[in-house]
Amino acid sequence: AQSVAQPEDQVNVAEGNPLTVKCTYSVSGNPYLFWYVQYPNRGLQFLLKYITGDNLVKGSYGFEAEFNKSQTSFHLKKPSALVSDSALYFCAVRDNRGGYQKVTFGIGTKLQVIP
Amino acid sequence: NAGVMQNPRHLVRRRGQEARLRCSPMKGHSHVYWYRQLPEEGLKFMVYLQKENIIDESGMPKERFSAEFPKEGPSILRIQQVVRGDSAAYFCASSLGDRVYEQYFGPGTRLTVT
Numbered sequence: 001a002q003s004v005a006q007p008e009d010q011v012n013v014a015e016g017n018p019l020t021v022k023c024t025y026s027v028s029g030n031p032y033l034f035w036y037v038q039y040p041n042r043g044l045q046f047l048l049k050y051i052t053g054d055n056l057v058k059g060s061y062g063f064e065a066e067f068n069k070s071q072t073s074f075h076l077k078k079p080s081a082l083v084s085d086s087a088l089y090f091c092a093v094r095d096n097r098g099g100y101q102k103v104t105f106g107i108g109t110k111l112q113v114i115p
Numbered sequence: 116n117a118g119v120m121q122n123p124r125h126l127v128r129r130r131g132q133e134a135r136l137r138c139s140p141m142k143g144h145s146h147v148y149w150y151r152q153l154p155e156e157g158l159k160f161m162v163y164l165q166k167e168n169i170i171d172e173s174g175m176p177k178e179r180f181s182a183e184f185p186k187e188g189p190s191i192l193r194i195q196q197v198v199r200g201d202s203a204a205y206f207c208a209s210s211l212g213d214r215v216y217e218q219y220f221g222p223g224t225r226l227t228v229t
Contacts (some may be wrong), residue, residue: 043119043206044158051215054226063195085203090158100213103148107157 002027004093006106013081014114021076022110023091033074034092034103035065044090050074061085081113117134117142119221120189127227128197136192136224140209148208148218149182158206164190182205197228 001021003026013019023029032051046058057066065076076089091106120139128134140147149161161175164184173180179197184190194201204225208218 012119034216036220041223043121043222044208044218046217046219049217068126094214096214100172102160102163102173102216105150106162 002093002095002104004091004104004106006089006091006109008109010110010112012114013066013114015083016080019078019081019085019111021089021091021111023074023076023106024072025074025093026034026072027090027093027095029095029097032094032096033067034094035063035074035076036090036092036105037060038088038090038108040087046108047076047089081111083113083115086111086113094102119219121207123222123224125225127229129229131177131196132200133198134194134201134226136193136194136205136207136226138190138207138209140190140207141219143195143209144209144219146210148191148210148214149186149192149221150208151207152204152206152207152223153170161192166223194226197226199228202226202228 034049035047038044047063048057050057050067050101063078069073076112088108088110090108092103094103095101122137145166151159162175163171163183165184174214179195190194204223206223208220210216210218
């Protein structure tokens with residue numbers, strides 16, 4: 001069974017500092033990996049995905065994520081945090097084996113950027 | 116291109132009533148997913164549908180819950196005889212396909228059972 005772990009319930013970072021939101025995964029095959037962001041009372045918005053190729057993936061709003069196969073991780077990063085980045089962040093994984101494979105979401109990490 | 120539409124945005128039902136939640140996917144998307152979100156519990160998968168077919172309903176409660184995605188019209192998530200524990204935010208998402216494709220989420224329907 002596949003799974004996603006987001007080990008931190010909340011991450012606090014000062015505005016202007018770099019931020020990291022952690023994600024590790026477990027799949028039987030190789031992973032397709034996704035990050036989404038949710039602002040209060042809104043649906044999730046897609047940020048970026050890793051399918052294949054370059055391990056460093058760049059996405060919306062200056063976010064990027066690095067796929068590390070040996071550590072089974074896909075941490076979300078941004079060089080300089082903004083107060084407007086404060087939101088709930090979800091990591092998701094899908095096994096890339098053939099046929100239908102469900103997407104599994106993590107429980108979410110709340111990011112608080114402090115002015 | 117309009118995004119995923121959900122209505123109503125807020126729905127209040129008394130215990131025992133029926134709740135009908137509607138989802139119109141993005142134009143060109145034929146894959147629809149329903150999720151339930153409870154405070155402090157993350158996003159829980161409920162069901163995955165393609166036009167006229169239920170592909171995966173492994174997250175749906177066995178009783179009272181049903182979903183459909185007809186050939187014409189929106190996808191419907193139906194909850195019969197609602198109970199207080201059904202109070203949650205219900206999100207619909209659509210995608211162009213499965214596998215490598217990301218999902219696009221609607222704004223959600225917040226169901227309150229009184």
